[in-house]
Amino acid sequence: MNIFFYFYKNIYHSNFFKFKQLAIPLLLIIILSMMILPLPTFILDFFFTFNIILSILILLVALFTKHTLDFASFPTMLLFSTLLRLALNIASTRIILLNGHVGTLSAGKVIEAFGHFLVGGNFFIGIVVFIILLIINFMVITKGAGRIAEVGARFALDGMPGKQMAIDADLNAGLIGESEAKNRRIAINREADFYGSMDGSSKFVRGDAVAGIFIMIVNILGGLTVGIFQHNMSLKKAAATYTLLTIGDGLVAQIPALIISTAVGVIVTRISGDEDVGEQMLHQLFSDPLLIAISGCILGVLGLVPGMPNFIFLFFMSLFFILSWIIYNQKIQKDNIFAQKNNILLQKKELKLSWENVKIEKLISIELGSKLISLVNGNESTIFLKRIQGIRKKYANNFGILVPPVYIFNNESSKDTYFILIKGVIIATGKVIPDKLMALDSGNVDNNATLEGIKVTEPTFGMPAIWIEKKLEYEAKTKGYLIVDASSVIVTHLNFVIQHNLHELLDRYETSKLLERINQLMPGLVNDLTPNLISLTIFHKVLKNLLLEQISIKDIRTIIETLIDYAPSTKDVQELTSIVRLTLGQYIVQKIFNNAKEIKVLGLEHNLEKIFIKIVQDKNNQVLEPTLKNNFLLQTEKAIKIQDSLGEPLVLVVKHDLRVFISKILRTHFTHLVVLSDMEIRDQRKIYVTHFIGSKM
Incomplete structure (x- = not known):
């Protein structure tokens, strides 16, 4: 007893005893042995019975499988079951030819039962039944299942790119995470592998049916030859004995083959769902009482x-x-x-509310009209989503800010219009035609050139444009037009909106994530800043102020070090922002003027500058009189046109104390005008003022 418990505890449950890993290799060795070694009739009866049980088990598993990949080993199972039947055919043929002259029991009781009981001992009836089974298996079930498996494999492979793009779309939109996307890709690859394997393994079943015909012919002819010439049997007795044994052997093999073929048909024709095949059929056949009546x-x-x-x-x-x-x-x-149940659920929902019932607006989203949904379906979706991802990468590289995921929704109330929203507020809108191309005048178009299409205004920059048919693309390019598709129009508009609303897209949560990242790269630097010197709120506001005026926060080390140096003396956000700007002055000037040897800028007329200084010094009333403000805006507009005609950057340089005040006035009217402090220009390049604003006021 102790030895038994020792074996059970230390061997059966040990890692060295892996029956599941040894079962299939052992079965394969047994199958190969049956092809080579002679078997006694008892062993042959055992394996014939096992073959029938195995085929029935495979059919039942196929019937009760709810999802195709739940029986992913089915193609390999077909191979082994086919090899088992062929090995049994070889073993039974050997016994029939060696011992058939003794009588019908010479090949075992299973073959005798199929040869006598199922066909009444009449070899002619047996031949007819056997041929009918072969026709049903070969011409109907196997052929149909093979064709469905072939088509299924083709569609599975053709559908892989679309499924992969759908996963990429959900991943880019932030609907799923990396792990779920990885699991979905694995499932898609497994599905394609399964249908590809089914396409090949169905040929095993078809070949098995063909082999059954030849094995029957060989057994009958070989049996007659052996019986008449070696055992001196009469033609009638030899025909009756060997034909019955052959028919019994054929039926023993063909009935499991027919069951396996049926299982193949069930697997390749089923639709994956939450119900097995039987439940699906009964539910769909007997679901409508009117049809039954x-x-x-x-x-x-x-x-x-x-x-x-x-x-x-x-x-x-x-x-x-x-x-x-x-x-x-x-x-x-x-x-x-x-x-x-619905009433109860509704009552519960009315009685009990949670934070899950609260809808939180996305930071940035796009709503597409019903005609524009094609842009996020099929091949178009990959291009569209990759362009959006490219914009996010651009701002991460250029500005040091991670633009949040752009969510895409369907706006059923619109057809060909798109809306760009920030925090649920519509910031920009436009119309596009998805099946046409937009032709823009790049400046090289001949005034006499004509192009057939729908004349519109480009939604981002207000340029004249024409929607043309795709077949006119080459003609439009030869005439000097710049060609863009519908998704490019939307993405360009999105880029414009993001660029001018970067400060709105950096919230406290993202700021805290940024600090966590900095703390990983430069441990201790963040601890010196917050919460010891300034709060997260002040730090967040400083970064927003920088982004508001299109200043990159990529050099976050310099920004933090500057705040550490000056935060002990002031907590004013505007003052801290100005100090940070002075520290980043060289970068700001470099970004605007590149490597130009001379800096040509706009300036303020001296008297106007005095007026502004006086207003700024009045802490209680820093308001610009309306008439003065309007004249200032008109003069600024004229100065911008002069600067633009010279091909110089649109930059206004003012005294350091005036920069914030002037920038607030001009920012909403002239988005491309940069207001610099004279203290921010620290390099040795010469500065020239091309025009003084207010000189004619």
Whole structure:
């Protein structure tokens, strides 16, 4: 007893005893052995019985499988079951030819039972039954299943790019994470592998059916030859004995083959769902009581035809009427229960609310009209989403800010219009035609050139444009037009909106994430800043002020070090921002003027500058009189046109104390005008003022 417990505890449950890993190799060795070594009839009966049980088990698993990949080993199972049947055919052929002259029991009881009981001992009837089974298996089930497997493999492979793009779309939109995307990709690859394997393995079943025909012919001819010439049997006795044994052997092999072929058909024709095949068929066949009642009426009419088996037809008519009545009552009960449950759920929802009921607006989103949904479906979606991802990468590289995921929604109230929203507020809108191209005048278009299409205004910059057919693309390019598609128009507009609203896209949560990242790269630097010197709120406001005026926060080390140096003396956000700007002055000037040897800028007229200084010094009333403000804006507009005509950057240089005040006035009217402090220009390049604003006021 102790030895038994020792074996059970230390061997059976040990890592060295891995039965599951050894089972298939052992089965393969046994199959190969049956092809080579002679087997006694008892062993042959055992494996014939095992073959029948295995085929029935495979069919039942196929019937009760709810998802195709739940039985992913099915193609390999087909290979082994086919090899097992062929090995049994070889082993039984050897025994039939060696011992067939002794009698029908020479090949075992299973073959004798199939040869005598199933076909009544009549070899002619056996041949007919065997041929019918072969025709059903070879011409109907196997051929149909093979064709479906081939088409399924083709569609599975063709559909892979679209499924992969759908995963990329969900990942880029932030709907799923990396791990879920990885699992989905693995499932898609497994599905394609499965259908590809099914396409190949169905050929095993088809080849097995063909082999059955040749094995039957060889067994009969070989048996007659051996019986007549080696054992001196009469032609009649040899034909009766060997033919019955061959038919019994063929039926023993073909019935499991027919079951396996049926399992193949079930697997490749089923639709994955939450129900198995039987539940799907019964639910869909007997779900509508009206159709069942109509079927019963048709049976009743046929049952009244003279000469028909009236009783049987009328019996099924009654059965269908009863079944229709039962299903109708069950449906009413289910509807009532469903309505009651819904009422209860609604009452619970009304009585109990949680934060899950609160809808939180996305930081940035796009709503597409019904005609524009094609841009996020199929091949178009990859291009569209990659362009959005490219914009996010651009701002991460250039400005040091991670633009949040752009969510895309369907706006059913619109057709060809798109809306760009920030925090639920519509910032920009436009119209595009998805199946056409937009032709823009790049400045090289001949005034006499004409192009057929719909004349519109480009939504981002207000340029004249024409929507043209795709076939006119080459003609438009030869005439000097710049060609863009619908997704490019939307993405360009999105880029414009993001650029001018970067400060709105940096919230406290993202700022805290930025600090966590800095703390990983430069431990201790963040601890010196917050919360010891300034709060997260002040730091966040400083970064927003920088982004508001299109200043990159990529050099976050310099920004933090500057705040550490000056935060002990002031907590004013505007003052801290100005100090940070002075520290980043060289970068700001470099970004605007590149490597130009001379800096040509706009300036303020001396008297106007005095007026502004006086207003700024009045801490209680820093308001610009309306007439003065309007004149200032008009003069600024003229100065911008002069600067633009010279091809110089639109930059206004003012005294350091005036920069914030002037910038606030001009920012909303002239988005491309940069207001610099004279203290921010620290390099040795010469500065020239091309025009003084206010010189004619």
